Structures are given as structure tokens and as C-alpha cells.
Amino acid sequence: MKNKGQKISQAFQRWLLALVAIAFLTSTAFLWFSQTRLSEDNTHNLLKLNILDVEQDIKDLSDENLLKVTHRIAKELNKKDSVSSFDLMVLADKHSVPEINLIDTNGIISASTFPNFVGFDMSSGTQSGAFMVLLEEQNELVQSYQPLTYDENIWRKYAGVALKNGGFVQVGYDSYSFYEDISNKITQSTRNRHIGENGSIIVADERLNIVSNRGGYVGSELSTIGIDLDNFAPETLFTVTVQSVPSYCMYAISEGFHIIAVIPQSEAVLSRNVSVGITTVMEVLIFAALFLLIYYLIKKLVVNNIERINDSLAKITDGDLNEVVDVRSHMEFANLSDDINSTVDTLKKYIADAAARIDAELAFAKAIQHSALPSVFPPYPNRKEFDIWATMDTAKEVGGDFYDFYFVNEDTLAFLIADVSGKGIPAAMFMMNAKAVLKSYAESGLEVNKTFTLANEKLCEGNEAGMFVTAWMGFLNTKTGEVTFANAGHNPPLVRHADGSFEYLKVRAGFVLAGMEGVKYRKNELQLAANDVIYLYTDGVTEATNINDELYGEVRLLDLLNAHKDATMEELCKLVLDDVFAFTGEAPQFDDITMVALKYNGTSEPTEEVQS
Amino acid sequence: MIIDKQLNGSELILSLTGRLDTTTAPELEAVIKENIIGVTNLVMDFAGLEYLSSAGLRVILSAQKTMNKQGEMVIRNVNETINEVFEITGFIDILTIE
Numbered sequence: 001m002k003n004k005g006q007k008i009s010q011a012f013q014r015w016l017l018a019l020v021a022i023a024f025l026t027s028t029a030f031l032w033f034s035q036t037r038l039s040e041d042n043t044h045n046l047l048k049l050n051i052l053d054v055e056q057d058i059k060d061l062s063d064e065n066l067l068k069v070t071h072r073i074a075k076e077l078n079k080k081d082s083v084s085s086f087d088l089m090v091l092a093d094k095h096s097v098p099e100i101n102l103i104d105t106n107g108i109i110s111a112s113t114f115p116n117f118v119g120f121d122m123s124s125g126t127q128s129g130a131f132m133v134l135l136e137e138q139n140e141l142v143q144s145y146q147p148l149t150y151d152e153n154i155w156r157k158y159a160g161v162a163l164k165n166g167g168f169v170q171v172g173y174d175s176y177s178f179y180e181d182i183s184n185k186i187t188q189s190t191r192n193r194h195i196g197e198n199g200s201i202i203v204a205d206e207r208l209n210i211v212s213n214r215g216g217y218v219g220s221e222l223s224t225i226g227i228d229l230d231n232f233a234p235e236t237l238f239t240v241t242v243q244s245v246p247s248y249c250m251y252a253i254s255e256g257f258h259i260i261a262v263i264p265q266s267e268a269v270l271s272r273n274v275s276v277g278i279t280t281v282m283e284v285l286i287f288a289a290l291f292l293l294i295y296y297l298i299k300k301l302v303v304n305n306i307e308r309i310n311d312s313l314a315k316i317t318d319g320d321l322n323e324v325v326d327v328r329s330h331m332e333f334a335n336l337s338d339d340i341n342s343t344v345d346t347l348k349k350y351i352a353d354a355a356a357r358i359d360a361e362l363a364f365a366k367a368i369q370h371s372a373l374p375s376v377f378p379p380y381p382n383r384k385e386f387d388i389w390a391t392m393d394t395a396k397e398v399g400g401d402f403y404d405f406y407f408v409n410e411d412t413l414a415f416l417i418a419d420v421s422g423k424g425i426p427a428a429m430f431m432m433n434a435k436a437v438l439k440s441y442a443e444s445g446l447e448v449n450k451t452f453t454l455a456n457e458k459l460c461e462g463n464e465a466g467m468f469v470t471a472w473m474g475f476l477n478t479k480t481g482e483v484t485f486a487n488a489g490h491n492p493p494l495v496r497h498a499d500g501s502f503e504y505l506k507v508r509a510g511f512v513l514a515g516m517e518g519v520k521y522r523k524n525e526l527q528l529a530a531n532d533v534i535y536l537y538t539d540g541v542t543e544a545t546n547i548n549d550e551l552y553g554e555v556r557l558l559d560l561l562n563a564h565k566d567a568t569m570e571e572l573c574k575l576v577l578d579d580v581f582a583f584t585g586e587a588p589q590f591d592d593i594t595m596v597a598l599k600y601n602g603t604s605e606p607t608e609e610v611q612s
Numbered sequence: 613m614i615i616d617k618q619l620n621g622s623e624l625i626l627s628l629t630g631r632l633d634t635t636t637a638p639e640l641e642a643v644i645k646e647n648i649i650g651v652t653n654l655v656m657d658f659a660g661l662e663y664l665s666s667a668g669l670r671v672i673l674s675a676q677k678t679m680n681k682q683g684e685m686v687i688r689n690v691n692e693t694i695n696e697v698f699e700i701t702g703f704i705d706i707l708t709i710e
Contacts, residue, residue, distance in 0.1 A: 489701035
């Protein structure tokens with residue numbers, strides 16, 4: 001018996017696998033996320049550091065360059081006693097600077113390349129005011145590139161140097177003037193700078209034309225290599241594809257230059273990928289080990305024990321009530337084993353009790369059945385006209401065979417044999433009824449065929465179970481040896497006339513008793529002479545079966561009877577019974593074996609009929 | 613025993629193979645009981661029947677009684693041994709054997 005549905009081990013396996021998979025995916029996702037953040041932070045810091053470095057380099061170069069120019073101009077101005085704005089314009093052309101201002105000791109512009117600046121008070125602006133230190137102890141000052149005080153759209157870088165006659169000169173640079181001066185130096189200082197393995201610094205000017213790039217494209221716009229800075233704020237990390245390489249970028253603006261730090265993404269996330277990869281492999285190993293361990297434990301602790309109990313239960317349900325369930329590895333299984341064992345013990349006791357009761361009742365029923373049949377032999381010691389012997393050997397079950405004989409009047413012996421269809425208590429009860437009904441009609445003085453006809457009607461009443469009985473009944477006139485008989489579907493008897501052999505007394509049989517209402521039975525006649533024998537039997541004899549499924553059969557019976565012509569009726573019955581048992585051997589007896597043997601001796605005072 | 617059942621409208625054909633005895637008779641009884649409602653022509657084919665005991669006779673008798681009320685029952689292909697059983701028991705008088 002196999003039930004559909006999952007095995008515990010399989011269901012467990014699936015749940016365990018699902019949980020392990022969820023745990024694995026969750027931890028991997030978390031690791032991936034945190035490692036990505038970490039690597040972005042690292043990249044951010046790395047790029048920022050490089051940008052600051054380059055920013056400082058450029059500022060240093062720019063400052064140095066402008067101071068140098070300013071000192072050169074101051075040196076020339078120191079040679080002169082008076083300086084006009086025109087003189088400054090000449091100097092500006094000579095040194096390629098856009099603006100020179102001369103400031104007097106009061107901090108007022110006294111001359112300028114831009115004549116309208118003359119008279120401007122340097123202390124009035126924040127940016128310009130910073131230069132006032134040059135009127136005191138400080139000798140030089142350089143400012144970063146920044147918007148002008150009076151017009152923030154114009155960016156300029158200023159340097160100032162104190163003059164020996166008091167006052168100072170201020171030189172202004174716009175980006176184009178110093179690009180030419182410092183571009184080469186910037187290129188030199190940045191071109192070979194590496195960020196990580198393959199990262200680099202790109203420098204572009206104010207108009208976003210490339211000034212320095214390890215990958216070439218100097219002079220081209222930044223957008224030609226894929227960088228469009230308009231979309232991003234300075235000093236933030238962003239991703240963009242630079243010359244076909246997906247990269248992290250960050251930029252800053254210094255001295256009019258755009259400093260862009262670039263590192264390929266693949267390099268930036270390499271450490272993340274490595275650590276996620278290693279962790280994943282380790283997790284797979286750990287989770288696999290965990291899965292196997294738990295699965296093995298469940299299998300060993302639960303499933304195997306359940307299977308052992310099931311094996312025992314299967315033996316028990318197959319009928320082996322002596323099987324003992326003995327799984328004692330854990331308390332729960334020990335309790336279950338004990339419960340099953342005690343249930344089986346109780347069941348065994350009930351079955352044994354019930355079997356004993358049924359056996360006793362069947363034995364009792366058999367005893368009643370037997371006691372209803374004539375069992376004292378010889379039954380009529382005073383009647384010398386005939387010898388009669390009968391025997392019924394019942395099968396293990398209570399059966400439905402019976403025989404009977406009685407005098408219906410002074411000179412008429414009724415004798416019969418019958419076989420109720422089926423077995424067991426119902427057949428036995430039906431047999432008792434049939435026997436009584438037959439006897440009451442026979443004793444009322446009816447002829448044998450009328451007895452059958454009326455008994456049939458009686459037995460048909462209320463025969464819901466559809467049972468029937470085959471019967472052969474004869475009335476022997478003990479004076480004359482004349483037998484009238486009727487056959488209700490029974491096996492033909494054997495008759496031996498004194499001078500011959502047994503022969504089957506085959507007449508056309510009537511229908512079985514209790515089978516159908518309205519059946520009429522015929523009367524048949526048979527004349528017995530002295531020493532003639534009539535032998536009645538049920539199909540328990542002819543259909544006795546050996547282990548090869550062979551039937552004992554009518555021929556064997558005939559031969560046996562003919563081989564023992566001198567036997568008494570008692571011997572005849574016993575001979576047949578012994579021979580049948582010898583034939584069946586080990587094979588079980590399924591049917592009752594019943595027989596009646598009658599020998600007619602003739603009357604003690606010979607009559608004419610006998611002599612004739 | 614093998615019981616081959618063919619139901620064509622109101623005709624039921626039961627072909628029996630093997631032994632019809634105490635053990636197998638209840639099977640035949642159940643098959644008949646399940647299918648006999650509305651049947652007006654019951655045919656039992658005994659071509660493959662080897663043995664017939666009194667338990668089998670009881671089922672045949674019961675079927676015959678039922679069919680007496682609602683139609684006809686015919687038994688076909690009865691071999692010599694089985695026919696002898698019908699003769700001995702007088703069943704031959706109440707059955708229609710072809």
C-alpha cells in the first residue's frame with residue numbers, strides 16, 4: 001500500500017533548500033550593496049586626493065609664473081621716476097599681460113593700463129583691499145584666479161609687488177595670458193600621473209578644450225572623449241563612458257583649469273568583485289555543508305525511524321500480529337512503539353477471544369446438527385428385512401448435508417439423503433428446517449413425490465436467501481422390497497442387485513427443492529430383491545478433490561463399491577470414506593461427505609414376490 | 613474466474629471463464645446485481661466454464677428468477693460436464709439452454 005503525497009524527507013529537503021537559498025541570496029545582495037558603497041567611497045576619496053594634488057600643482061605653477069612676471073615689471077618701474085598710464089601700456093605689451101596698475105602710498109591707483117581705473121581706492125573692495133598689505137611690511141602677494149570685485153563675470157588673477165619708492169605695482173592676468181605660459185608645465189606634471197592602475201588626470205581649459213590627456217585629443221573639446229561636465233557638480237563622483245571605457249569621474253576647477261580625475265569602473269569595483277566572489281564561494285560551501293548536515297540529521301533521527309515503524313506496521317497489517325515495533329532511539333519513538341505494541345496485543349487478545357467463541361459456537365452448532373440425525377446403529381435391531389448404515393463426515397465448516405430414515409407406517413421405511421446449497425450456519429439452519437418439513441409430510445401418509453411437491457412449496461416460502469436443497473428420498477416396502485422414490489436434483493444413487501454389479505440409478509431428476517414454486521415431482525419405482533443394495537451419497541464423495549485438482553469421480557466410486565461385494569453396509573460406508581481420504585491426501589476437505597447404504601434382506605417368511 | 617461483461621442496451625452478455633464455485637460465485641452475483649436493472653435479455657456464455665458447484669447453481673437460479681419477471685435468460689455453450697450438473701439437479705427443466 002503506497003500513499004500518494006510527498007515524503008517527509010523530500011518536503012523537508014525543499015524547505016531547507018529554499019531557506020538556504022534565501023539566506024544565501026540575501027547575504028550576497030547585502031554584501032554586494034555594501035561593497036559597492038565601499039568601493040565608491042574609496043574611489044571618491046582616491047579621485048579627490050589626486051585632484052587636490054593637481055590643483056595645488058597648478059596653483060603653485062600659476063602663482064610662481066605671475067609673481068615672476070610681476071617682479072620683472074616692478075624691476076623696470078623701479079628704474080623710473082615717474083610713470084604714466086601709457087608707460088604701463090607699453091610694459092603690458094612687452095610682457096604680454098592684460099592689466100598693470102600702479103598704486104601710490106595711499107592705496108589709490110595712480111596709473112593703469114585701463115585709464116578709467118585711475119583714482120580707484122584699493123581699500124574699497126575686498127579683493128583689491130587684500131593688496132593693502134604691500135604698503136606695509138609685505139613685499140609680494142599673489143591671488144588665486146577669481147571674479148573681479150566690480151564685475152563678477154570677469155575672472156582675473158592678480159599679483160602685486162612693493163616698489164622701492166613706496167606704493168606697489170599690481171599685475172592682472174586673464175587665463176589666456178597664462179595658459180600659454182604654464183600649459184606645458186601642467187602637461188608635464190599631470191600627464192604621467194596615474195590614479196590606481198589605469199586611471200588618469202585630464203586637464204581642460206576654461207572653454208573645456210583639452211590641455212592635457214594621456215589618451216591624446218589635446219586641443220579637442222572634452223565632449224569628444226565623452227565627458228560633458230555641464231551635467232555634474234564639481235567634486236562629486238559620477239559615472240560616464242570615457243573613450244569607450246565606463247569610468248568613475250570627478251572634477252574640480254582651479255586657476256581656470258578643469259581638472260578631471262578618471263578611473264575605469266572595472267578597476268574601481270575590482271576589490272568589490274573579488275571580495276563578493278570569495279565570500280560567495282565560501283558561503284556556498286558553508287551553506288551546502290549546513291544543508292547536508294541538517295538533512296542527514298533529520299533523515300537519521302526522524303525519517304529512518306518512521307520507515308522502521310512503517311515496515312513493522314506493514315507486517316502487522318499483513319497479518320503478522322507477532323511483529324514487535326522496537327524503535328527506541330528517542331523518547332517519542334519509544335512511546336509510539338509501546339503504544340503500537342500494546343494496541344496489537346489488545347487486538348490479538350480480542351481476535352483470540354472472538355476466534356475461540358466462534359469455534360465454540362460452530363462446534364456447538366455441529367453437535368446440534370449431528371444430534372438431529374439418526375446416529376444409533378443398527379437403528380432397528382428387530383427388523384431383519386434390511387440393514388441400514390449412514391455416515392456424515394462434516395468439513396471444518398458447518399455444512400448443509402443430511403440424511404434421515406424413519407418408518408412412515410408399519411411396513412414402509414422412508415430413507416433420504418440431501419444437500420443444502422452453501423455452507424455455514426445459514427445452510428445448517430436451512431437443513432434443519434428441510435429435514436423437519438420432509439419428515440412431517442412423509443409421516444402424514446403422502447406418497448414420496450407428493451411429499452417433495454408439498455415440501456418444495458413449504459420451503460419456497462420466505463426463502464429470501466435463495467437457498468435450495470437437492471434430495472433423494474425413497475420409501476421401501478419392507479415386505480415386498482418395492483421402492484418408490486423421487487429425486488429433487490440429487491446425484492444418482494448406486495444400486496446393486498444381488499447377482500450383479502453396482503449401477504447408477506439414473507432417472508430424469510426433478511428440480512431442486514426450494515428452488516422454484518409450483519414444481520411437480522415424479523414418482524419412480526425400483527424393485528429390490530434380497531441382498532440388493534442401494535447406496536446414496538452426496539457430491540462430497542464424487543467431487544472430493546486432491547492436490548492436483550482431480551475429482552474423485554463417479555467411476556472411482558463405482559469401481560470401489562464393485563470391488564467389495566461382500567462388505568456389510570457399515571464396512572461399505574467406511575471403505576468409501578477411507579478411499580476418499582486416501583485420494584485427497586493433504587488437500588483440505590471442503591464439503592461434507594455423507595452417505596447412506598441400505599441392504600434389503602427380504603422377509604423372514606419368503607413371499608412370492610421375492611421368490612419370483 | 614474471469615467475468616466478461618457486455619451491455620448492449622437492454623441485452624447483457626456475461627461470458628464466464630474458469631470455475632464457478634463457493635469462492636467465485638459472490639463475484640458473479642455482484643456483477644449481475646449491478647447490471648441487471650432494465651435488462652430484458654440476459655445471456656450467459658459458459659464456453660469457458662470448467663466447473664459449476666451448488667453455490668454457482670444458486671446464483672444462476674437467482675438470476676433466472678429475476679429474469680422470469682423482467683424478460684428472458686439464455687445460457688449458451690454449455691459443455692457436457694456442466695450440462696450433466698444441470699441434468700442431475702433438474703435445472704435443465706427451468707433453464708433455457710441453447
